[in-house]
Amino acid sequence: MAVEIGIDVDLLRSEIQKTYASVAADPETERIFPTGRAWAEDLDYPEELARVPEPAVESFAGVANPFSLGRLQPGERVLDLGCGAGTDSLVASQMVGPGGRVTGIDMTPQMLAKARAAADAMGAENVEFVEADAERLPFADASFDVVVSNGVIDLVPDKDAVFAELYRVLVPGGRIQLADVTIQQPVSEEGRRKIDLWTG
Ligand SMILES: C[S@@+](CC[C@H](N)C(=O)[O-])C[C@H]1O[C@@H](n2cnc3c(N)ncnc32)[C@H](O)[C@@H]1O
Numbered sequence: 396m397a398v399e400i401g402i403d404v405d406l407l408r409s410e411i412q413k414t415y416a417s418v419a420a421d422p423e424t425e426r427i428f429p430t431g432r433a434w435a436e437d438l439d440y441p442e443e444l445a446r447v448p449e450p451a452v453e454s455f456a457g458v459a460n461p462f463s464l465g466r467l468q469p470g471e472r473v474l475d476l477g478c479g480a481g482t483d484s485l486v487a488s489q490m491v492g493p494g495g496r497v498t499g500i501d502m503t504p505q506m507l508a509k510a511r512a513a514a515d516a517m518g519a520e521n522v523e524f525v526e527a528d529a530e531r532l533p534f535a536d537a538s539f540d541v542v543v544s545n546g547v548i549d550l551v552p553d554k555d556a557v558f559a560e561l562y563r564v565l566v567p568g569g570r571i572q573l574a575d576v577t578i579q580q581p582v583s584e585e586g587r588r589k590i591d592l593w594t595g
Contacts, residue, residue, distance in 0.1 A: 467487050
């Protein structure tokens with residue numbers, strides 16, 4: 396175990412995978428967090444959302460809109476950290492165009508399967524999806540111009556490891572466009588041990 400958080404990290408990982416496998420398989424089920432196209436539209440997603448196929452967007456589970464921090468530029472190499480079913484990757488793929496490249500990583504295979512199917516349906520040839528852990532990225536140093544991430548780092552036990560990896564894989568002067576959940580007060584020991592508070 397790399398970091399002491401008062402919880403079994405292997406159990407946490409498998410509960411997170413269970414939660415998001417179910418968001419992939421049963422997108423219609425009501426949850427404590429919002430999902431789907433109507434939610435992305437509420438967040439003022441850019442016009443590229445319209446071309447993203449339904450199998451991706453129905454399992455969109457972001458917490459905010461990372462593109463509100465700025466549009467991506469043609470030719471950029473983008474990492475979508477915790478891409479889920481691929482909505483942000485497929486928005487990004489349209490922004491960076493054929494000269495750019497988008498790599499989505501996620502640890503939940505059911506989400507990645509939906510992302511790959513949606514990329515095929517859209518004919519997006521500049522996107523790939525890789526199964527990986529955000530704490531250990533299988534990429535060379537300085538291989539991306541920009542990282543987008545939406546609702547993922549709050550789920551990861553070792554946040555220092557994630558940021559170390561992001562700084563490593565970004566080029567010097569690269570950008571991080573992060574949408575995530577933050578807290579204003581320290582969480583109690585008891586709260587930290589409640590797996591449901593981590594997974595949702
Ligand atoms: C709230 S969902 C957001 C998915 C996507 N970014 C979106 O906006 O729809 C969180 C995603 O992060 C993934 N995830 C959580 N912890 C992860 C980790 N340590 N490494 C890689 N992916 C992780 C989950 O599998 C899930 O697909």
